[in-house]
Each structure stands twice: as structure tokens, then as C-alpha cells.
Amino acid sequence: MNVLVINCGSSSLKFSVVETESGKDLAKGLFDRLGSKTPGYKLKNVERSTEAEGSLGEGEAHEQALDLLARFLNQPENDNLVVTAVGHRMVHGGEKFTGAALINDETLAAVESCSALAPLHNPSNLLGVRKSLEHFTDLPQVAVFDTAFHQTLSKEAYLYPIPLELYREHGIRRYGFHGSSHKYVTSEAARILGKPLAETNIITIHLGNGCSAAAIENGRSVDTTMGLTPLEGLVMGTRSGDLDPGIIFHLYRSLGMSMEEIDATLNKKSGLLGLSELSNDMRELRQAAADGNENAKLALAVFERRLAKSVASLRASMSKLDAIVFTGGIGENDAVTRSAALRQLAFLGIEMDADANQSAGRGKNGFISTESSKVKAIVIPTNEELMIARETAQHIAD
Ligand code: ADP
Numbered sequence: 378m379n380v381l382v383i384n385c386g387s388s389s390l391k392f393s394v395v396e397t398e399s400g401k402d403l404a405k406g407l408f409d410r411l412g413s414k415t416p417g418y419k420l421k422n423v424e425r426s427t428e429a430e431g432s433l434g435e436g437e438a439h440e441q442a443l444d445l446l447a448r449f450l451n452q453p454e455n456d457n458l459v460v461t462a463v464g465h466r467m468v469h470g471g472e473k474f475t476g477a478a479l480i481n482d483e484t485l486a487a488v489e490s491c492s493a494l495a496p497l498h499n500p501s502n503l504l505g506v507r508k509s510l511e512h513f514t515d516l517p518q519v520a521v522f523d524t525a526f527h528q529t530l531s532k533e534a535y536l537y538p539i540p541l542e543l544y545r546e547h548g549i550r551r552y553g554f555h556g557s558s559h560k561y562v563t564s565e566a567a568r569i570l571g572k573p574l575a576e577t578n579i580i581t582i583h584l585g586n587g588c589s590a591a592a593i594e595n596g597r598s599v600d601t602t603m604g605l606t607p608l609e610g611l612v613m614g615t616r617s618g619d620l621d622p623g624i625i626f627h628l629y630r631s632l633g634m635s636m637e638e639i640d641a642t643l644n645k646k647s648g649l650l651g652l653s654e655l656s657n658d659m660r661e662l663r664q665a666a667a668d669g670n671e672n673a674k675l676a677l678a679v680f681e682r683r684l685a686k687s688v689a690s691l692r693a694s695m696s697k698l699d700a701i702v703f704t705g706g707i708g709e710n711d712a713v714t715r716s717a718a719l720r721q722l723a724f725l726g727i728e729m730d731a732d733a734n735q736s737a738g739r740g741k742n743g744f745i746s747t748e749s750s751k752v753k754a755i756v757i758p759t760n761e762e763l764m765i766a767r768e769t770a771q772h773i774a775d
Pocket of ligand 1 (some may be wrong): 584585586658660706710
């Protein structure tokens, strides 16, 4: 089945057409700077190796992007892109969604009620869904949530030690994100390890611009590093990850920062960018560190230390560990991050194969631990779009 996968953000819309059986991307593209003076697009029919690039009119946004996308899919030269369903990436499904959901009025209302939990993401996702419903009137459309995979967490994993009423009345708890990525690499890991999913015990580490790790016991997520929002947990490109919440009061009371400034500081100016005072991009920081930049070295050292600490603490949430899995732009491509983490995590029973680690990634699955290593380490390229497409296809078939 060919599924159109849509990931709609506030100023961008990414899409791909995925053939679910083979896992191939037939087409992919991006509309960016939506609503600005210079919105642009790039559309690619991957199967036919054709590309179109251009700009939308000033101020044009999601409506025009979907209009153009519908026209692109209908062009005679793109007649290989006949889609049967649309799958939407949705960030927050709260406790309401434990899996994918067919989009109808009830689903839309339920997603809207979760918007307070993800004010930056859910409204943009919903806008994409609404416009897509107007453009693809005949196709079934399915919402796939970043949070759904982690709905198997138990209360001791998801409750914050704050007054219980805040959970009961306002849903303040840990939800976890990057669900499609953690779920995809879990099923790939089970296949590579030659184990049934229900007997697969791994820690999945997604390191991209956003970073999170998850403890997967018997194929199900039992703990994860992100929380109510994607700010908790590991150090990320621009997000702080874990910190003493007292810092927020201090910034507010003693330094006179507004809540908006604090929010922007922790979400957009912290993490690798904040510490390095240089960049949020791993490649740039590795280069700067190699050139002797001390702040870049410091940012990377903090990133690595906290990564190892978080993975070690996830281990405490599991009774057995078969493997740890690296994915995401950094996890798949940055051998230095992987070797730093593996060295610090050797006590878990992981023995790194340094040569395999050096040459791993580049779009391929591969072991980076020695054959005798008690716990394996594997690099698995993620494919969130394929996961969303497969969940969409499966949901329609059910
Ligand atoms: P997103 O979370 O936006 O999907 P990605 O998964 O693409 O992001 O990850 C982006 C990160 O991956 C950036 O920090 C980038 O520098 C890093 N990255 C990509 N390729 C490499 C590479 N070859 N070596 C080191 N880091 C890389």
C-alpha cells in the first residue's frame, strides 16, 4: 500500500510517499518557511529521480503547500504515486491514544484536548490534518502519535513525585516522545537479534536534534527519558534536558527573567548550543573540538557523560538487557559519541568492537560490539516515516 505521510510543523511541512511492503520511499519533499516572506518547496519523485524546487507566494502557508502537494501527486509524470491513505505524525496523544487512530471528529476533538500538553506542536499538527482533510477528501487518514508507544509505562515510571492531584486533575505525568523511532528500531533490533519481539530487551537511544532513550522490556516501552514535554532527559541540540527545577525559580525571581525568556532559554538556547556558545550541530562541534575549541569540548563532554548516566539509569528499570541500540542523525553517524557512551557503559557488559564502530552507520544496520560481548550494541538507522506508514496501513486493515 502507498501511504502519504505528513509531518506538519508550525512553519514547515514534510511529506513522503511510502510503499509499506518494501519500505521504499517513492517520493519525499519539504515545504519550509511557511507563512514567511519567502516560503519554499522541494518535491522529489524518488522512484523516477525527478525533482522540482521553487517558492510559494509571500505569506503563503499550509493551505497552499497542501494544494501544491495534491497537484504534484496528480501530475501524469507522477502516476506511480497513487496513494491509498494518509498518515499524520502527531506529537502528543496524552493518555487518550495508546495507538494510531482513524481521523474523525471524535479523534480531532480528543487531540485538541491534548493541546494544552503540547502547545507548540499539537496545533500545527492539527492544522495539517484539517487542511489535508480538505484536500484528500476520499482517502482514509490516520493519526500516529509520538507518545503512544510509551503508554505501556507503569505508574512508578510515569508519575512525578508531586501532589497526585496534579496528575489526576491535569494529566501532569511523564509521557515520552520519539515513539515512532523507538518502536521502529525495536522491531528492527528484534529481527537482527533473531528474537521474538515479545522477548526483546533493549535500550534504544535516539540522538538527533532532539534526544531520548527508552527502556524496552519484552518489546514494550517501560521507561524513557522524556517527560511531560520533550524538554526532560538527555542533553539535546538546543534543549537542556534534566536540570534542577529550582533553576527556573532562580532565573525568574533573582534574575528577573520572564517565563517566556526562561522557556526560550531552556528549549532553544541550551544544550549543545548553550554550552558550546557555538552551535547545536554535532558535526560542527566535533570539528571545532578537533580544532581545539574548549567550549565545544566541554559541551561534548557534558553530552556524553549525561547520555551514559541516563542509559545506566534506564538499565535499573529492566530485569534483563540484550542490547543497546543507537539511532538518529548523531546515533547513526557519530562514531565518537557512540564510543564515548560505550566506554562509560562497559560495566553493563558491553564490549565495543572499535573497528565496527568506526565503519558503522551510513544508512545500514550493524553490530558495533564484539562477538563475545554479553550485551550487544547495534546501530540501526531509524525510519519514522515508514513506521507511521505501516501503522496507518495496519490501522486501516484492522
Ligand atoms: P532531527 O532530530 O531534526 O531529525 P537528525 O536525526 O537529522 O535530526 O540529527 C541531526 C544531528 O545529527 C545533528 O547534530 C547533526 O550534526 C548530526 N549528524 C548528522 N550527520 C552526522 C555525521 N556524519 N557525523 C556526526 N553527526 C552527524
